Amino acid sequence: MNASAQIVVAGDTSVARQTLLDRGRRAATALDRIGVREDDSVALLVRNDPVYFEIFQAANALGAYVVPLNWHNTVDELDYILSDAAPRVLIGESDLIARARAAIEGRVPAFATGEGNAEPAAPAQPWSAFRDRHAPWSGAARAARGTMIYTSGTTGRPKGVCRGPMTPAQIQANARLLQSIYGTEPGMRALVCGPLYHASPGAFARQAFQHAALTVLQTTFDAEDLLRTIETHRISHLTMVPTMFVRLLRLPESVRCGYDMSSLRWATHTGAPCPPEVKQAMIDWWGPVIHETYGATETGPAVGCTSAEWLAHRGSVGQPMAGTTLRIYGEGARALGTGEVGEIYLRTQAYADFAYHGLPHERAQVERDGLITCGDVGYLDADGFLYICDRKRDMxxxxxxxxxxxxxxxxxxxxxxxxxxxxxxxxxxxxGEALVAAVEAEPGAPPTVDRMVAHLGERLARYKIPKVFEFHPSLPREASGKLLKRKVRQAYLDRLSAAAA
Structure with a gap:
């Protein structure tokens, strides 16, 4: 571990890794003093901030889970997760705590981050002053638990995914897996531009914390600013989602060509299907540095694809990584063969087994023959490469x-x-069913319905062209890039019902 590396936030503000390690040791003692024990949880309500690493180190030392909260959530959504996770303590940014006060007050002790001893708004106490009153942790080492991440809840209430401690063999396998997924190497210069409360950006950030000479944290995404950040900090590694690719490619060519991308060595994308034309354009622009991974919070990253592999298997998300078992099942639990479309189930040996927090029977709904489904439908080609068709529920x-x-x-x-x-x-x-397309247009340049129909008709069979096109000011997405299609569809059905009433 390179203790002299920096965690860089908002350009000019930086914190040395060693400082975060030292704070983490004091934080462990502070959390222990307020009753955090093994298998307890510590809630974290922060944007992409260095305190994430501090609290992660502290919780690992105590054998507790970190529950990274989605700071975009409503008070009701936060209230549900805090009620379900029952954390011993919540640590967050003052303005986020103030906004979520109704969900926090009376339920969990809260501490506000930030330097100095300025008193935060109720119900929080100043975290740094409390932490620094304690000596560095000197207790016995406990098995790390990692994160308990709540699934996005697109089909209902979110569920907390938690794992037990990993065995020594799993720890080694996990390190090899993450290296092959994120390309981690000593001295890398990493950019974290996805939210740390999601699984993949968080995992990548923790790898960067161990290996990088420089880690840049960004809370919001702006296409040109991303290019500027890569050039300014000579970024070599980053993780992205396909919507970021789309926004980058929509920049004028003069802007795209105006920044030096030669420092890039590895860009991993995940979180949603990537349109083949978009991925091809990114490889043409950035070179063979684009890598894809597929998995879920429950499974971890389990499938991977290099640029060269994708070019030879266009549209694939890759092959199962070492230690991963993957099968496609059809109706009646029948295992399917090459080219047959069915539900995807997989399992990797590089992670400890998981459970849904407080829901001991829920896991059985996603398990078959010891493998776990991500809810997607797809098929394997003759070379063992996986292709995703869609979410099973969206078909x-x-x-x-x-x-x-x-x-x-x-x-x-x-x-x-x-x-x-x-x-x-x-x-x-x-x-039986008809297709509807909800469209968010480019500002100032909306397409006509005829143009969209023609565009689709040149590339798809006519039965795949939607009957209805609706324009929306914006479409709801998770910060991870996942489209909240259930909300869009329900809003459409609600409008139909209201019109018919």
């Missing part, structure tokens, strides 16, 4: 034909004037 059956909206979205988002899109099925008296 549309129209006129007896299976249609995968993700395929349509991947084409529609490349239409000039389309900034973002969501395609979904709605009940239809004639065909």
């Amino acid at each position: 549309v059956i129209s006129g007896g034909v299976n249609i995968y909206p993700a395929e349509i979205e991947n084409v529609l988002v490349t239409c000039p004037g389309v900034r973002d899109c969501a395609v979904f099925g709605v009940p239809d008296a004639e065909f």
